[in-house]
Amino acid sequence: MNKETPEVLISEEEIQARVLALAAEISSDYRDADELVMVGVLKGSFIFLADLSRRLSIPRTIEFIAVSSYGNGSISSGAVRLVMDVRGNIEGKHVLIVEDIVDTGHTIKYLTGMMKSHRPASVKTAALVRKAESAEVDVTIDYLGFDIGDEWVVGYGLDFAEQYRTLPYIGFVKPTD
Numbered sequence: 052m053n054k055e056t057p058e059v060l061i062s063e064e065e066i067q068a069r070v071l072a073l074a075a076e077i078s079s080d081y082r083d084a085d086e087l088v089m090v091g092v093l094k095g096s097f098i099f100l101a102d103l104s105r106r107l108s109i110p111r112t113i114e115f116i117a118v119s120s121y122g123n124g125s126i127s128s129g130a131v132r133l134v135m136d137v138r139g140n141i142e143g144k145h146v147l148i149v150e151d152i153v154d155t156g157h158t159i160k161y162l163t164g165m166m167k168s169h170r171p172a173s174v175k176t177a178a179l180v181r182k183a184e185s186a187e188v189d190v191t192i193d194y195l196g197f198d199i200g201d202e203w204v205v206g207y208g209l210d211f212a213e214q215y216r217t218l219p220y221i222g223f224v225k226p227t228d
């Protein structure tokens with residue numbers, strides 16, 4: 052993998068405009084709710100969650116959750132393990148799971164089921180990007196930023212070996228020849 056600056060796939064301006072539009076849609080959909088609990092999936096969601104949550108015009112609280120995939124490397128076995136659960140009680144509350152990326156869909160499917168076991172009022176999902184061609188399970192993303200191809204994307208929370216997470220745009224990296 053080279054150390055060059057990743058090429059821009061989705062610019063900072065495009066991301067910010069899309070986040071603003073998603074925030075307006077979410078604020079409208081939950082306008083009658085007492086509170087929306089936004090659950091960020093560590094680590095990749097931290098920037099999307101920060102920007103999205105600050106653009107909402109409704110009452111919201113923040114929780115984090117951490118998962119780990121069984122299996123090795125970048126090949127997903129499809130099995131997901133909970134590493135850290137939410138701290139607060141979400142029973143009877145409206146929950147929005149916030150992801151940076153949906154790839155095979157196993158993580159968001161697992162998390163949706165896991166959240167429902169806490170008996171919330173509702174569970175919906177938001178993701179900044181989705182690799183539509185990589186889907187292995189059928190999952191609904193209620194608030195989606197962008198569909199992308201099969202590139203290895205970095206930036207805006209997404210990493211390659213823990214690098215590039217703080218880039219303001221989404222870029223792609225190519226393996227060195």
Ligand code: PRP
Pocket residue numbers: 092093094095096120127150151152153154155156157158159209210
């Ligand atoms: C990414 C992403 C999702 C998961 C999606 O996390 O944040 O949680 O992979 O993949 P799936 O749809 O195939 O299940 P990652 O394992 O890269 O961890 P990170 O967020 O800490 O970088």
